Amino acid sequence: MGKFEKQAQELLDAIGGKENISAVTHCATRMRFVLNDDAKADKKRIENISTTKGMFTNAGQFQVIIGNDVATFYNDFSAVSGIEGVSKEAAKSAAKSNQNVIQKLVGTLSEIFTPLLPAIIVGGLILGFRNILEGVQIQALGQVVEDGVKKVTSEGVPVWNTITQVSPFWNGVNSFLWLPGEAIFHFLPVGIAWSVTRKMGTTQILGIVLGITLVSPQLLNAYAVNSTSAAEIAKNWSWNFGFFTMDKIGYQAQVIPAMAAGFLLAYLEKFFRKHIPEAVSMIFVPLFALIPTIIASHAIIGPIGWKIGQGISFVVNTGLTSSLSWLFGGIFGILYAPLVITGLHHTTLAIDAQLIADYGSTNLWPLIDLSNIAQGASVLAIYLLHKKNKKEAEISVPATISAWLGVTEPAMFGINLKYLQPFIAAMIGSGVAGMVSTLMGVRANAIGVGGLPGILAIRGEDMLKFILPMVIAIIVPIVLTFFFRQAGIFNKNDLVGAGDVNYTSDSATLEGAQNIAKTEISKGTLVNVTSPLAGEVRELATATDPVFSQGLMGQGVVIEPSEGLLTAPFDGVVSAFFPTKHAIGLISDAGTEILIHIGMDTVKLDGKGFEAFVQQGDQVKQGQKLLTFDIDLIKGQGLIVETPVIVTNQDIFQPDVVGQIPRYIKSGEQLLTATKI
Incomplete structure (x- = not known):
């Protein structure tokens, strides 16, 4: 008899039996089911299974948290159910049949942007550090740096200068760091086009080539378009094909044009692979897929995609700068944590990137950062309430640190949703902080590391202002968690059995x-x-x-x-x-x-x-x-x-x-x- 055979049978019965399972696999801590009918899953029974630590539905998959023994549990489940597991990719594919259009769109955005996150986060840190070098004022005795050379203005007279103006070393560091910063953000379309082809299972090098054609130095840089007249563009920045012309405009940092072009390339490649003989496919498939896509990108997709992206960023930016900005910021601050649970938060990456491209900064990302801080603060409150509980401290302390460094899943799924009170407190705290941040006009230069280091991504002139929303995002959740606990509000206290105990005391x-x-x-x-x-x-x-x-x-x-x-x-x-x-x-x-x-x-x-x-x-x-x-x-x-x-x-x-x-x-x-x- 397997170690978890009894619990595996209980889980099989609770999710509706073998006939309700379309596919099953597992990851490091969770069983991942694709169910034919989610409504047949008895969540109360599943909660009462001794090995179950929680559950949620995401991306069409019904996920049951088991913990470190999930591999053993998975084997026992396969034995009692007679169902052979599938690969994670196969499970994702099966899960899509349970998703609506919005869920499929969100899942696609997630798969495109997730591989790019390490570079985007590093870029945010770099820009944040450059913000400090270029924005923090220090006192110097009449010394400034111009063109890397230290010069004396009024000897012995104290003046305030930035770090780059005072120190040749840091001025050089600041200049050097523009190299990776430009590579990450200006050439973002290269990464997006590559990621689309990776997700679609087509030739990735073609995606890279396509991305380069969108940001080539031969094109007018996207950041210079608004300052260049239509006459100059027509004269110096266009291709003349005799019977028509096409603007030679780049799409640096643009998101939607790169994604649309990447998908067109992928679909054309798949189409031609089906219709071109394999003997010559190596030559003609890349040619017939790439060249038409490049033409369409500059003639149709790019201009239209740019307008769509500008429209989306305009709506968001207007909402966050209008007379009702405080309401917009508060609502978004409250709802962002639930968005993380559903996976919808991945859509904000594209919006943030477009805001930065269009306005040079984003007023949305600071709200996301505050939500992360608030979730970490609520976990800290639980730790303070249970500080003598060594075992829970082993969970809550790392979860707090993780949330304050930008990863909130351990905090939300490990602690806050378990008790519910801290989760609600964090949502409210994030909403209040978001209102204050929006009213103060705080904006970020980049998508940075969420949590406390996120201040490095804030514009230099807004860094000091952002401290107040950060403090609010820490204090309010802690106070509310203590209050909810004492008042018995939002109390999630299910008496669920452990081991072979399985009961709910309701006498x-x-x-x-x-x-x-x-x-x-x-x-x-x-x-x-x-x-x-x-x-x-x-x-x-x-x-x-x-x-x-x-x-x-x-x-x-x-x-x-x-x-x-x-x-x-x-x-x-x-x-x-x-x-x-x-x-x-x-x-x-x-x-x-x-x-x-x-x-x-x-x-x-x-x-x-x-x-x-x-x-x-x-x-x-x-x-x-x-x-x-x-x-x-x-x-x-x-x-x-x-x-x-x-x-x-x-x-x-x-x-x-x-x-x-x-x-x-x-x-x-x-x-x-x-x-x-």
């Missing part, structure tokens, strides 16, 4: 206890949790089952029992007691929820070796006998007897271990404290 007793915890018990109330077992107590992170060790169910400890007697850790009620008797849920009179899970995989014993002395719904007193279990029998079946004791409603009660661990503890000795937050 009147549980609801009453939760209401007491939220309303009648004052903040700071301390609940003492005594040890229900005698044995060695260790950190929860040492538990064998990753669902417990990673704190996915809650926080607490794990106990290696020395005797098979389980007693009540406090006065309260038995909220859940499984028929197999291997796991029990308790709620204290103050509302603290405890789960005690005796052994790992002990559900297989079907109650053998266990004897219960209470039932679900019974009131219990601290120290009261709850059940006994046969340690030797459990070990004799090859099973582990270690027992997690965890607080499952850690959003309401902060658990803290009492004393040093590991250590031996007696039944009834104080084990944990749970503080109302």
Whole structure:
């Protein structure tokens, strides 16, 4: 029997069975399904599967987060379902049948721009650094640099100059850095045309050649078009074919003309490959595909694409500079994080690039940067709320750093969506910061690294102004996360089973206890949790089952029992007691929820070796006998007897271990404290 065979069968049933699966594959952490009918997937059942850490739908794929054991889970799933997996590319292809036109468009944009991101981000850093060199004023004693030579103006008179004006070295560095900056942004159409042919599976070198013909030095640079008269263009910058002329205009930094030309090239190449004999295809396919595309690019596609791109950037720029700019900025700031979840955020790359090409800067990218900062701030708030939770710190601290360096997925999917409160807080904080940024007229020279380093991409004159929105994007989400937690607003607290535990406590007793915890018990109330077992107590992170060790169910400890007697850790009620008797849920009179899970995989014993002395719904007193279990029998079946004791409603009660661990503890000795937050 496979390690995850039981959970794999549960997942198969929950997603609608074998007949509902069109294709399945996996990546580093997720099972990726293409379902015939997404509505047949029972998300509540999937959440309750022990190995499942979350789910979402993106690009036509229903993705179930498993974690590091996804490869093993995938093998067990294939075994129980009888479905052979497919390659990731095949799964993407199958997923497209489930996508509407907008989803397909977004997916295409994503596949085109994703390979270009490393260069675009580096370019943003370079331009940001040049902003500092050219924009930051420092005091000097009458010394300036002109043409790389230091000159003295008024000896001994303090003046303010930029770094490039004061230092020949940094002036040279600034000049040198224009080389890679120009290569990345001015010649962006080369990268776009290449990426289109790569995505379409056609000849990539032809895409590169096409891109070069759009930015060749023989053409009038796109940045000089507006300052060049129509008469001069007609006289000096046009091809004359006798019966018609064609402007010799370049498309530096233009997005839509390059994409449209790339797609035309790809489709022509595919067409001619089908109709030209293979013996001469090497000669005629590139010729018949490339030359007509170049002509069409300069005669039709380029001019029309340029106008479309200018129209889009004009609408966005107008919205962000109009009298209602604050509203536009606020709405975009709120909605950007949900766009990331759906994948629609990839469309903003093209818009940003077009804004930079048309206006020399973008007022959209600063809003994106603020959203990243806000998501990181919310994760930081969760860390501060659970700062004694070492295991969660291992997730939240890297997620915060990642978000503040521009990658928000770990923060959103790992923490914020899990608790919901921080996600909503980040959206609101991003919206407020976006309003302020837009009202202040902050613009970026480039698409930079999202997060805190993003300030380097902001225009020199706007850098100091951008600090205020950044501070807002940090403070507001933190404050709101604390407020939502205390007020119980936007609380996502699903009591989902771990390991072989699979239940949702919805009894009147549980609801009453939760209401007491939220309303009648004052903040700071301390609940003492005594040890229900005698044995060695260790950190929860040492538990064998990753669902417990990673704190996915809650926080607490794990106990290696020395005797098979389980007693009540406090006065309260038995909220859940499984028929197999291997796991029990308790709620204290103050509302603290405890789960005690005796052994790992002990559900297989079907109650053998266990004897219960209470039932679900019974009131219990601290120290009261709850059940006994046969340690030797459990070990004799090859099973582990270690027992997690965890607080499952850690959003309401902060658990803290009492004393040093590991250590031996007696039944009834104080084990944990749970503080109302």
